[in-house]
Amino acid sequence: MSLRLQNVIKRFGDFTAVDHLTLEIPEGEMFGFLGANGAGKTTTFRMILGLLDPTEGEITWNGEPIDYASSHLIGYLPEERGLYPKLKVKEQLIYLGRLRGLGKPAIIKEMEHWLERFKVPDYANKRVEELSKGNQQKIQFIASVIHKPKLLILDEPFSGLDPVNVEQLKEAVIDLKNAGTTIVFSSHRMEHVEELCEHLCIMHRGKPVVHGTLKEIKRSFGKKNVVIHADFPLNDLHEFPGVVKAKTTAEGIHLQIENEEISQRILSHIAGKGFIRKFALEEPSLNDIFIEKVGASYE
Amino acid sequence: MNKFWIVLAHTYFTKLKSKSFLITTMITALLVFGVANLNHIIEFFSDDETKTVAVIDKTNKLYEPLKAQLKTSGKKDIDLQMFKGTEEKAKEKVQNGEWQAYVVLGYDDKQLPKAAYYAMTVADSDTLLQLEHALQQIKTTLATAKIGLSPEQVKELYEPVVFDKVALEKNAKTEEELNQARSLVYILLFAIYIFVIMYGNMITMEVATEKSSRVMEILISSASPVQQMFGKIFGVALLSLTQFILLFVIGYTSIKGNSEMTSIFGFEQIPVATLVYAVVFFLLGYFLYATLFALLGSLVSRIEEVQQMITPVTLLVVAAFFIAMFGLSDPEAPFITVTSFIPFFAPMIMFLRVGMLNVSIWEVALSIGLLVATISFFAYFGAKVYRGGVLMYGKTTSFKDIKKALQLTKK
Numbered sequence: 001m002s003l004r005l006q007n008v009i010k011r012f013g014d015f016t017a018v019d020h021l022t023l024e025i026p027e028g029e030m031f032g033f034l035g036a037n038g039a040g041k042t043t044t045f046r047m048i049l050g051l052l053d054p055t056e057g058e059i060t061w062n063g064e065p066i067d068y069a070s071s072h073l074i075g076y077l078p079e080e081r082g083l084y085p086k087l088k089v090k091e092q093l094i095y096l097g098r099l100r101g102l103g104k105p106a107i108i109k110e111m112e113h114w115l116e117r118f119k120v121p122d123y124a125n126k127r128v129e130e131l132s133k134g135n136q137q138k139i140q141f142i143a144s145v146i147h148k149p150k151l152l153i154l155d156e157p158f159s160g161l162d163p164v165n166v167e168q169l170k171e172a173v174i175d176l177k178n179a180g181t182t183i184v185f186s187s188h189r190m191e192h193v194e195e196l197c198e199h200l201c202i203m204h205r206g207k208p209v210v211h212g213t214l215k216e217i218k219r220s221f222g223k224k225n226v227v228i229h230a231d232f233p234l235n236d237l238h239e240f241p242g243v244v245k246a247k248t249t250a251e252g253i254h255l256q257i258e259n260e261e262i263s264q265r266i267l268s269h270i271a272g273k274g275f276i277r278k279f280a281l282e283e284p285s286l287n288d289i290f291i292e293k294v295g296a297s298y299e
Numbered sequence: 300m301n302k303f304w305i306v307l308a309h310t311y312f313t314k315l316k317s318k319s320f321l322i323t324t325m326i327t328a329l330l331v332f333g334v335a336n337l338n339h340i341i342e343f344f345s346d347d348e349t350k351t352v353a354v355i356d357k358t359n360k361l362y363e364p365l366k367a368q369l370k371t372s373g374k375k376d377i378d379l380q381m382f383k384g385t386e387e388k389a390k391e392k393v394q395n396g397e398w399q400a401y402v403v404l405g406y407d408d409k410q411l412p413k414a415a416y417y418a419m420t421v422a423d424s425d426t427l428l429q430l431e432h433a434l435q436q437i438k439t440t441l442a443t444a445k446i447g448l449s450p451e452q453v454k455e456l457y458e459p460v461v462f463d464k465v466a467l468e469k470n471a472k473t474e475e476e477l478n479q480a481r482s483l484v485y486i487l488l489f490a491i492y493i494f495v496i497m498y499g500n501m502i503t504m505e506v507a508t509e510k511s512s513r514v515m516e517i518l519i520s521s522a523s524p525v526q527q528m529f530g531k532i533f534g535v536a537l538l539s540l541t542q543f544i545l546l547f548v549i550g551y552t553s554i555k556g557n558s559e560m561t562s563i564f565g566f567e568q569i570p571v572a573t574l575v576y577a578v579v580f581f582l583l584g585y586f587l588y589a590t591l592f593a594l595l596g597s598l599v600s601r602i603e604e605v606q607q608m609i610t611p612v613t614l615l616v617v618a619a620f621f622i623a624m625f626g627l628s629d630p631e632a633p634f635i636t637v638t639s640f641i642p643f644f645a646p647m648i649m650f651l652r653v654g655m656l657n658v659s660i661w662e663v664a665l666s667i668g669l670l671v672a673t674i675s676f677f678a679y680f681g682a683k684v685y686r687g688g689v690l691m692y693g694k695t696t697s698f699k700d701i702k703k704a705l706q707l708t709k710k
Contacts, residue, residue, distance in 0.1 A: 013706065049520045051690060052707070068302075068523045076520040080692075082513025087313070098305050099521035143517060 002026045003048070003151060003182060008057035010043055010206075017043040019206040021057075025184060025199065027150075030177050032197035033186035034286075036294055039203040041186040042079055045153050048184070049076055061151060072101035075149030079156045079186075081140055085129040089115075089139055092128060093146060100147040107146060114142040118168060134165050141169060145176060152176060154185035158192055170196065190286040200286075202293055209293045214286075221289050225282040226255040226263050232274035240266060252278070256288065302522040306530025310505065311537050324542055328549050335553035350399035350426055353382040353389055357405040361412055361437065365404070368433040377426055393419060402430060410445075412438050477655065480573070481627055484654035487577040488627075488647055490543070492620040495584050495646070496613060498539045499592040505531055506596030506685075507605045515689050524686040528597075529678075532589045539585065543578075573654045583670045584646025588616060590674065594681035597688030598700045619644040623651045630655040640666050642673035683708055 003025040010018040018040045025031045035041050046052045048059055050066050059066060066074065083092055090111065097107035115121045118138045128136055137160065145152060157173070158166045173196065177183055187193055193200055194214065202210040210217055223244060228234060229252035237253055238246045242262035247254045257263060263281045270276065314320055333340065356362040366379050382389055382401065389401040400418035407413045414434055416427055443453045506528075509515045518527060595608045622644055626635040630652055639649040639662075649666040652658045687707030691700065 046690070051516075051519055053709070068521075068526075071521050074520070076517060078513065078516035078520075080513040080516065082516070084508075084514055085512055091313075095305075095309050096517060096521065098309075099302055099518065140517075 002062070003184070004060050004063075005044075005048070006057050006059070008044070008047065008054045008059060010040075010047060010052065011055045017206050018047070018054075021203075021206075021208055023201060023208070023211070025182060027182050028177065028180050029199055030173075030183045030185070030197045032193035032200035033184060033203065034188065034190070034193055034200060034290060035186070035203035036188065038205075039294075040206040041203055042155060044203070045076070045155055045184070045186070048153060049074065071099075072147055073150045075100075075144040075147065075152040077141055077144040077152075077154045077157055079159075081133075081137055081160075083128045083136060083140055083143070086127060088125055088127050089131075090124045092139070093143055096143045097146045100149075102147045110146045110148075111142065114146070117172065118142075134161050137161060138165070138169070141172070145172075148181075150180075150182060152181050152183045154183065156187055157185055158187065158189060166192075190290055194286045202290060204294045210289060217286075217289060218283050221284050221292075222259055223256055223284055223288070223292075224260055224263065225284055225288070226257055226266060227278060227280045227282060228252045228255070228266075228270070228276065229278035230270065230274060230276045234270065237266065237270075240269065256284070301526075303526045303530045303533075306522065306527050307534040307537070310531050310534030314501070314535065314538050315541070320538070320542075324545065327542075327546055331546050331550040332553050335550055336557055338557070338559045349376045349378045351378045351380060351397070352426065352430070353380050353392065353398050353401040355382050355384075355386060355389060355401060355403045357403065358412075361404045361434075364437050365430075365433055368436050369429065372429065372433060377429060390417065393417060399426065404434075411442055480570070480655050483570075483573060484651055485627060487573070487654070488620070488623050488651060490546075491577065491581045491584060491647055491650065492616065492623075494539055494543065494581060495588050495616055498535050498585060499588045499612070499616070500609070501535055502531060502589050503592040503596035503599075503605055503609050504602070505535070506593055506689075507599045507602050510597070510599060510689060510692075511601050519686075519689055524597075524689060525682040528590075528593050528682055528685050532586065532593060535589065536582065536585060539581075540578075543581070576650055576653050579667075580646045580650040583667065583674065587642060587646065587670065587674050587677065588612065590677040590681040594677070594684045594688070594701075597685040598691065598704060600692045615643050619647045623647040626651045627655075640669060642670045645670050 003023075005021055005023040008018055008021045009016065021040075021044065023031075033041050033044070043052065047054050048066065050068070061070065061073070064070070087095075090108070093111050094104055094107050097110075098104065102110075111124065112121070115123055120135060120138065123131065123135065123139070128139065131139065141157065144154070154173070158169060161169065170192070173183060173185075185196075198213050200210075200212075200214060200217070201208050212220070228237075234253045235248070237243060237255060240255075240262075242258045242265070243255050244258060245256040255266070257266070260281065267279060354362050354365070362379075362381055369377060369379065380398075386401075386403065389398070392398050393401055400416060403415045403417070405413055412434055414430070416430065418427075421427060439453070443456075448456075509518060522530075591612050592609060595612065596605070599605050599608050619638075622635070622638055626632065626648060629635070635648060635652065638644045639652050641648075645666045649658075649663065653663055684701050684704045687704035688700070690707055691704060
């Protein structure tokens with residue numbers, strides 16, 4: 001059981017929105033989709049859902065193309081949030097749930113469970129327009145998971161939420177993953193992806209520029225970060241051979257270096273010059289990788 | 300359950316329960332009930348007040364005959380009073396509201412009655428006309444007596460001419476039947492017009508609301524756009540039939556229970572065929588326009604853009620209605636015959652023809668056939684546009700977007 005995209009291309013007239021995308025997402029994995037605005041994330045999701053047909057290539061779930069016959073297996077939280085403003089939460093969820101093939105009693109049971117979990121049990125009989133934006137988002141999340149989908153697609157699930165709600169939603173997503181749901185989600189918040197995903201893919205202008213597990217990606221990136229806090233000036237490190245980037249901070253300096261070796265040379269270079277309060281060799285953050293991969297081709 | 304039925308049931312029941320639907324249905328029902336009982340309502344408001352009119356009879360011979368004449372005409376709301384005073388006095392009494400008016404009766408130079416009517420305003424034409432009419436009768440009697448005609452001769456003189464109208468075509472409707480058909484057809488045409496516009500708009504608003512509130516993306520990922528579009532169209536059709544039947548039953552029973560109105564509307568014998576045709580043509584018209592309205596609704600990203608998008612289509616419905624109104628007075632005009640085959644006009648104009656004339660069955664079949672073909676085409680085309688249209692956001696300005704929407708559904 002896996003979601004497989006094979007050489008998928010999508011063109012709108014002359015514009016290529018998705019260019020030769022090949023992915024395989026194993027069952028029960030959480031897959032992160034990163035990309036700047038307009039990188040082709042939403043188009044890819046729409047193709048996975050069958051709302052758009054790929055110009056070339058194919059998309060299969062368990063070896064079969066996804067269409068409306070399998071819509072009860074799939075959950076989708078679109079990037080643009082929206083529900084019927086005039087309908088009550090309960091009516092709303094019943095309608096959307098039934099469209100996903102669930103019966104009314106089961107929907108009500110699930111709804112109560114989820115509203116309880118999000119600590120808003122009294123919302124069932126409120127109209128959506130009365131709720132705050134963050135709470136509407138929770139309701140929409142419930143709508144996308146109420147039928148216990150096997151494949152869940154979340155387009156920017158955490159955008160616009162306060163930190164408490166982000167935590168609540170994150171926990172819910174992790175629980176769903178542990179229950180065996182395959183989850184694909186997109187974000188431009190690197191820390192969320194770093195925290196949640198084993199697999200990820202960075203899209204840029206329709207092309208996957210980085211693709212693999214988080215560990216592999218970090219390892220193959222090669223470059224490391226060095227953080228130094230010291231009482232003496234470190235400005236000469238800007239020009240140190242092997243340093244790719246340097247940024248002076250209040251307490252010292254952040255360096256990006258070509259490989260681990262460089263760090264030792266830096267250490268011996270600054271040793272004895274004064275008091276060093278901190279010297280740390282760190283893994284590159286996803287943010288660094290993203291900026292490097294996507295930012296580089298902007299230039 | 301098939302998703303088509305889920306969408307249909309959802310559309311139907313949410314709309315049925317909505318306040319706006321309940322209120323419009325109630326108001327329309329009251330209106331229908333009111334029109335059906337118009338005569339009672341008019342009576343209720345105008346029964347009691349008798350108007351006092353003073354008479355200054357300079358001849359001393361005309362007052363009694365006038366009073367008698369008014370009595371025989373059966374109207375009792377005018378109270379005639381003899382007044383012996385001066386005109387000045389009479390004028391005062393009218394001015395201070397004691398009397399409605401005063402009439403000065405006299406003879407002209409041929410010794411025939413003449414009168415002058417004085418009132419604060421002469422807008423109350425009913426009182427005035429009754430008096431004038433009564434005096435006219437007296438004058439006729441006097442004048443004919445003067446030239447020596449017997450009452451029999453007078454009667455003969457005023458008897459209306461016998462003028463029969465006979466249509467030679469078999470089954471052709473008599474003038475009387477045509478008049479009766481006309482009012483029923485008029486009412487039903489009006490109903491078709493209002494219903495097509497109202498429910499067509501409802502479809503566009505439904506689709507546009509789903510799009511502008513962005514719930515559409517969840518919907519189209521759960522059920523195919525085609526199922527959704529037709530579920531909605533049929534759900535609203537069911538809603539319109541519910542309202543139509545409700546209003547018809549209220550209107551029909553209250554007019555039937557009111558014999559005076561029955562004859563005014565010519566409802567003594569309602570041709571069942573006309574009613575069946577009305578429902579059939581309404582549904583066909585509705586489906587044709589609803590698919591168009593749904594298609595346009597799918598292109599709109601904000602509610603505010605709905606009106607400018609659907610105006611051209613609304614104008615088509617209005618045009619059909621005006622042609623039909625013209626056809627009411629001349630249903631056999633060649634122009635009407637031609638337009639009754641044009642699908643956009645056919646629902647109203649072919650209905651007008653079958654309601655007023657005896658149209659051969661093949662003509663009706665051809666018109667319906669063309670309509671069904673057009674509906675199928677627009678349903679197919681509309682479903683394609685809808686599928687792409689619901690994914691498009693941004694400024695919607697014109698029909699160019701149809702092309703864009705179609706492109707989206709391609710590979």
